[in-house]
Amino acid sequence: MQGTTAQDLKKGPLEGITVLDFSRVLAGPFCTMVLADLGARVIKIEKFGTGDDTRAFGPFVADESAYFMCFNRGKESIVLDIKSPRDRELLERLLDRADIVVENFRPGVMERLGYGAERLAKTHPHIVYASISGFGHTGPFSDLPGYDMVVQAMGGVMSLTGWPDGPPSRVGTSFGDLGAALFATVGILSALYKRVQNAQGTRVDIGMLDCQAALMETALARYDVEGKVPGRTGDSHPSLAPFESFAAKDGRFIIAAGNDTLFMLMADALGSPALALDPRFMTNDMRCSNRPAMITAIETITTREPIEHWVAKLNEAGVPCSPINTIDKLFDHPQLKARNMIVKVKGQGDRYIRTAGNPIRIVGYADNDVETPAVSPGLNQHREAILNELMAGHGAYSNAASDDTASTGVDASSSLPRAAE
């Protein structure tokens, strides 16, 4: 960043890009949050009355949903009544100006509303149109509802998560939604890059189940080669040792010393160099075979002192290790603080919540602002501003738009979601 002053720093590389965001709940909003974090303008199209379902999800901060705040910071909100001709006209004008459309309805819903990908490819061929759904828009499952829990079960990750002698466990975060959101973002940006060359938008179709399969690492190949169904390994790595948790005096912590050099350094750091000379533990293969004996030998030592002691010793020796942090430990974590990873978000009230910020650091662009809370929009908060903006740009549209402003608040007879589902 030499020669760059704070004033030069732009919000992000996507400044100038406009996203029309029809999505709600998690996978779509997480995708557009990442785009917003990178500088894009995200206009959230919300349904009449309640808006994004998560506005009703707890926990609440003075009647505003903290769930909603987490994923909608920095976005704008407009409520559109898809049955009103004037709101449809308004939406056409927004589409004229949009670069990206994101939606996560079940296949068919956007088509029934009149905003399916094929129609927009004709009227608005410049748009990169991304759909995220449980199973994608083709194939025999495409009409089925695919929640996070469903694709975690169907895609295999539950069968790999938990302890071998216990039942399958879900990943403690919505891995199904978040994985799909990130692959969607990658697809959108690759299409946006291409658009610069051929001036053409395209259609990105993301199935959450496909993304789960893509994130199974080597599990499919292992089954294909060895014919053995991969199982759960608790907190250890299936083919590295030590690479798991060990008991200290005051709890458990991780040592990840999966090669012989690291194992030697670990033995030294634990004050027991003899461990590395024990014939049972000389190679990773032997440590894997003699894992129970290895654990006993290590824990005989580690249980004598608290986690903090061992983590300091092992870090000093360059041996990968960590306490098993609970979520409260993240707020004051020295590394996350130094990386400006904990940010503030507020709704329409004054009280802010803290959550994780953008993990993508790009030289030349502003780091996360950890002081000023980002604002998540009130329902329909930006309608007026958006209308004014469209009027300024399109004289012919200005009358319709102002009529529209007057009428829509009253016409509650129909709404985006009701028309949709």
Place this chain on the structure above:
Amino acid sequence: MQGTTAQDLKKGPLEGITVLDFSRVLAGPFCTMVLADLGARVIKIEKFGTGDDTRAFGPFVADESAYFMCFNRGKESIVLDIKSPRDRELLERLLDRADIVVENFRPGVMERLGYGAERLAKTHPHIVYASISGFGHTGPFSDLPGYDMVVQAMGGVMSLTGWPDGPPSRVGTSFGDLGAALFATVGILSALYKRVQNAQGTRVDIGMLDCQAALMETALARYDVEGKVPGRTGDSHPSLAPFESFAAKDGRFIIAAGNDTLFMLMADALGSPALALDPRFMTNDMRCSNRPAMITAIETITTREPIEHWVAKLNEAGVPCSPINTIDKLFDHPQLKARNMIVKVKGQGDRYIRTAGNPIRIVGYADNDVETPAVSPGLNQHREAILNELMAGHGAYSNAASDDTASTGVDASSSLPRAAE
């Protein structure tokens, strides 16, 4: 895809982009695999002798690593001896032609080799330079080694994964590496998009720990608002019910019916409409409070028939549900098959392995080829071809390059990794 013939279909939107890939093991190679899947040319710079460490990771197919194959399909390989002036010259010429550099060494390693981001920003300002490391290139932890297991423990996901009465579990796939790989890909593509406008590359700095925090969904906000440390919830959602597994006659399966309408549809599909009228189960909140009773009531019914029976019934009724699939079930899964998600990869021998393909479907680009195996490169396989290509393009360089070809195979005295670490 109207009007598009098979011949028109390009490999992907990143065709024409060249990636120099210094990375090894998982996070970096997964990132560059995604770029390759989208059409980029990826040239893997490997260390003398052994190459990418994962070439030695099992399982093996006729002496070739299936682990390596999974993440290096479709890439090219060249071994460079960073201590040889001629290989350094060759690398400069490759950098002249590269659009993207990806590396996942510990901070400082690329600098010591002479290919740090600051140096390249001066000599090759067009390059988008991405680093993936455990903790990123700034902050007090930046020098520490950060393996997947370490950041899963440090970043909180282990504390959320597993059963409430059991120990923390790791996510059954390398969530720490894969999450960072996807955020890195997003950062790279956003910078590549920007480069089209300002003709400038930049530096993307990804810390695996930051990415873990960014993937904790609402867990930080929940703690911040409620002051209660979020814990493990086994296979259920913390605030939706039913959203978990239930026992059938022959095993467990998932029902995700977290709203009242779905619960009613579920009750009907189970042949017990009375369930939805039970005062204990009328709302999601009440079902969460009376979860044990709800589970008993549901399992009284579900244990009478096998999983297949219930999944068919519930699917028919539009209630989200799934068997808990083990990995072997993915190969013939009708939806994954229809989406061309299971692909073949081979090394230098004839035998192929099967793994998951690219989950990003983009209209106008070829779908995954499920018949022809993609090829993962042999160590240094593409050296000659790359040299010929550089010679053809740069007359002045041709002599040095051919000398170089002759000498490098012999000079085993140093290598990229040894110089590096």
